[in-house]
Amino acid sequence: MNAPVTDAKSSGALLELDGLTRRFGAFTALSAVDLTIRAGEVHCLLGENGAGKSTLCNLVFGMHPPSEGEMRVEGKPYRPVGPRDALAAGIAMVHQHFSLVDEMSVVDNLMLGRVRGILDRRGWARRLDGLAERYGLALAPFARVGDLSIGERQRVEIVKCLMLEPRLLILDEPTAVLLPDEIRSLLGVCRRVAEEGAAVLLVTHKLAEIREAADRATVLRQGQVAATSEAPAREIERLVRAMIRRDLDTLDSAMAATLGVAEAGPAEKPDKPKPAEIPAGPDVLQIDNISQRDADGATRLNGVTLTLRAGEIVGLAGVEGNGQSELGLILAGLRAPDSGRLFLGEQDLTGRKPTAFTQAGIGIVPEDRHRVGAIVDMSVAENIFLNRTGDFTRFGLLRRQAMYDAAAEMMQRFDVRATGPDARFGRLSGGNQQKAVLARELTAPGLRFLLAAQPTRGLDVGAVEAVYALIREAASRGVAVLLISSELDEVLTVAHRIAVIYRGRIVGERPSDPRHRNAIGAMMAGQAAPEEPAISEKAA
Amino acid sequence: MSASSTLLGTGRAPLGLLVPVLAVLTAALAGIALIAMLGVPFRDALESFVDGTIGSPYAISVSLNRSVVYALIGLGFILANRAGLTNVGGEGQIAVGGIAATALALQHGVGALPFGLAFLVPLLGATLAGTAWGALAGVLKARIGTNEVISTLLLSFIAVWLVYWCVQSTALLRQPMTSAATLPESLPVPEATQIPLLTGDAAAPVTAGLLAAIVLAVVVALVLTRSRFGFQLHAVGLNPTAATRAGFSYATTVVTALAIAGAFGGLAGGLMLLGEQYSLRAGFSSGYGYDGLVVGLLSRGSVLGVIAASLLFGFLRSAGISMEMGASIPTALIQVMQGLIILTVAGAAYWLDRRDAGH
Incomplete structure (x- = not known):
């Protein structure tokens, strides 16, 4: 399966990569990759986070020079030293972050x-x-x-x-930020561009998109080509295996959801924990009519009211930038709301300090792991006990050894993989960083409420699974969980109940059930929820 | 900046030591070349260099006293710098320390206090004055976000001119005007308020300030590497938001760190006045605060680095004065060498950091 090299002249090869390798220091991001992109095709580039997809795009677009190997455009050597050269060669790229x-x-x-x-x-x-x-x-x-x-x-x-x-259009994970409808129209655009004779390189890790749009697909794993497919729509299973070294059947529904195969793939398995049964614990967290303006005076939160019960996972769905970040900061105690109140049980936490929030039993997995969740230049151990250094202090002196021993235990319990408790936090993979943050927040004494904001963003599939398991485990011991996510599939899979936020308002609430998917998607897009036919009819 | 918390302050001890040594050697070679270009016989230059630094117990003592001032400013600097703060206000903190020490020492009755309180009370006053001067910058930063580089620098200008005012006005600290030739300076402080000499011998006038500096160096090393407070400084310095979320107060940390840096500066000012100069004169701080800042920068956050750099600067300053008098070599030469050392070390640090970030 490792033979994607085709004869350039016979097949209309537009871009050929030949033994392309890129090293960053001792780390090899891309290793001897051979790849051919033909004119008139939509070529999907698949792989987990860190598999080398973005590196490959950046090499083709001239952002980095390759360490070894060569590229050819229409058979002629292509050695870009910057995006300008790429554009001159007819290669254009849409980055994940917009430059508008x-x-x-x-x-x-x-x-x-x-x-x-x-x-x-x-x-x-x-x-x-x-x-x-x-x-x-x-x-x-x-x-x-x-x-x-x-x-x-x-x-x-x-x-x-x-x-x-352009002769080649590169789209780096373009669907990560889009609503379901927008994804469909984007894939349509890709098709039309290909029909006009140009090539599209579509980077994704969602299999449903491949089914819909790909002419051919290449899977990267750990910087190497793990599989190629001439008919990806019919070979999804093989591609998944290549991507994560596992069978689709053994994926739990949560993972299937992140990959986007749940709706299009094999029928959902019945063993999925039914989310409909909402635990009826006592009220834990009460967000009462909270409003917030930003520095420019624009309203970011507009009368948000939400109550969470013990043991309940509430998903807050919404496209990014609709007030979730502001709500996250308020729940972490890092900002006081302009108006409204925040209660944990009977305790009024409005305007209190972060320490008071932690003591009251609020745990936070922030959306910005590197700015709020952790100190990347400190060790894993120091990060795990960042808010509990007092436990390891005697006469003002920090007993580091005791702290490192305790951290080693925690790392084992939460499966945080690092060279040791003294490893620099920033050196860990995203998944291990997130598990370390969860270890800290979930083991706080008296934890009653957990905020998990975009907790799986940028994580690879295995880590996503672990994060979901930890969140579910917390809920099962009575912690109320608010899961903020812009991935509709994620909230549908993990939450018991879903609230939708749009332009700083909670615009609706639904039980977490795939049958409400369209209604929730519409609310995320700011449309009034369509009149729904009775669920029983729709399910047919 | 290096993040590891060893005593050396850098995780790469061999390079961390090699770089300053090479920097000093480079500067020394450049200095020799410049002396040759000035046409001064090398032997004369060397002779006066040795005379001024290690040629006599007196020279050694005076150099050590200078090093103590540099070390205190440098220690305060690295402590605040651990919290991500750059205190460039050493000069002003020395100045207010000197004013406070003079005012208290000249206060009626202080000279008669028992148990060494005669000099301890003015020293404490100097320390508190420096503390206030540093804390002021901290409050400005915590409350309204004023950059501490700006505020400490401007507070220095204010403090330096306060000294002028104090010695110009008889209502403040100027000695009584007995004739038109009375100098604009304070009365000399009573002997009881002067810092005792360790040797008890005026031929080797190294003061008890040396002991204070050694003790404080150990304390600062402990605080930075072993204490929870040091951890707090480090956490706030690396990531204020995450540290705040973890329960460390940003405002408290910033104010405390700058207050401590100021306290070290105030103490240094008190020691200069009561241990060496004995009366307040305009411009008595004469750049020690700024050189001490450089000591702090060169040390790259390590206490051993501060000690090494302050010894180097203390003895170099003595050498400069001696070479000017003995061999007619301008003291500016020493400043050129200091500048070269700074450039070399800063350049190497930049290169090391970039190399580290490269993989």
Whole structure:
């Protein structure tokens, strides 16, 4: 299965990678990768986080030089020393992070850096309309980019690339930030670009997208090509095996959800813990009518009210940037809300210090692990006991050895893999970092409420599973859990009940049931929840 | 900056030691070359260099007293720097320390206090004055986010001019004007308020300040590497948000750290005044605060580094004065050498950090 090399002349190979290797210090991110991308195809690049997908894209786009190996475009050697060379060779890339000026209009963003002298806004607007028609990328030319949704902003980025008439369009994990509808339309755009004769390299780790859009697929694992497929839609199982070295059947439903195979893959297994049964414990956390404005005076949270009961996992679904971050900071005690109150049991925590939150029994797995959750330049042990250094202090002196011993125990219990308790936190993989943070927050004495904000972002499949297991275990011993996530599948899998946040408001609530998927998706997009037919009919 | 918390302050001890040694050698070679270019016979230069530094018990003592001042400023600097703060206000903290020490020492009755309180009370006053001066910058930072580099520097200017005011106005500390030739300086402090000499011999006037500096160096090393407070400083310095979330108060940490740095500066000012100068004069701090800041920077956060750098700077300063008098070599030469050392060490540090970040 390791023979993707095809004859360039016969198959219309657009881009050929030959033994491409990239090392960062002692770490080999990409090792002797052979890959051919043909004109007119949508080529999916699959792999877990850290498998080398982004490195490969960056090499092709000229962001780093390869350590070894060579690239050819239409048979001719291609050695880019920067994105400029890539663009000159007809290779354009949409990065995960957008580079748009929010304050400017769509057209102005398109013209940025590409025009001189007199600005022909109307002409560019016409070009935009032409492209919109050709590819189905509707955009209002004079809308302010800051007012657009994430999906529309991504469209602007794609149009920026398409205006260059590229021969190869690279999309680095474009669907991670999109709503289900937006994903479908994006995949449609990919198809049309391919039909026009260009190639699309689509980076993803969601298998449903491959089924829908891929002509061919390549799987990377640990920097090497683990599999290639000429008919990926029919070979999903083989690709999954190559990606995670495991069979699809043995995946639990949570994992299937992160991979996106739950809906399109084999029928859901009946052994899935039924989420519908909501534990009826006493109320633990009460978020009462909390509002918050940002420094510019824009309302970020607008009368959020939510009550969590003991043992209950509530999912807070929403597209990123709808107030989840602000709510997370308030629940961590790092910001006081402008108005409204926060109760844990009978205790009013509004405006109290983080220490009071921790003492009251609030654990936080923050969305920004590196800024809020941990100190990357300190050791794993120091991070695990960051809020409990007092336990290891005698006469003001910190007994590090005792702390490291205790940390070693915790690392074993929570399966945190590192060279030792003294390993630098920043050196750990994302999954192990998250497990270390969870170890700290879940072992806090008297834990009653856990906030898990985007807890699996950037984690590989195995770690995702572990994080879900830890969250479920906490709930089963009576902790109320608020799971903030922008992955609809994730909340559907883990939560008992789902609240949807849109523009700082809770716009609706549903039991966690896949049959409500469309209604929840619509609410996430800011549409009123559609009238739902009785669930029993829909389930048929 | 290096994150490890060994006594050396860097996780790469061999390079961490090698770099400053090479820097000093480079600077020494450059200094020799410059002396040759000035046309001064090398033997004359060397002779006056030795005379000023290790040529006599007196020279050694004076150099050690200078090193003590540098060490105190440097220790305060690395402690605050552990919390991510850059205290460039040593000069001002020395100045307010000197004012407070003079004012208290000249206070009626203080000279008559028993059990060494005669000099301990003014020293304590100097320390408290420095503490307040440092804490002020801390409060400004914690409350309204003023960058401490700016605030400590500006507070230094204020303090240095306060000294001028004090010695110009008889209502403050200026000695009574008996004639038009009365110098703008304070009365000399009573003998009882002067810091005792360790040797008890004016031919080797090294003061008890040396003991204080040694004890404080040990304490700071312990605090930085072993104590919970040191951990708190480190945590806040590396990541204020995560540290706050873990229950360490940012405001308290910042104010305390800068207050301690100020206390070290105030103590240094008190020691300079009561141990060496004995009367307050305009500009008496003469750049010790800024050189002490450099000592702190060169040490890269390690107490041993502070000790080594402060000894080097203390003896070099003596050498500069002696070479100017003995061999007509401008003291600026020593400043050039100091500058070279700083450039070399800073450059090497930058290179090491980049190399570390490279993989």
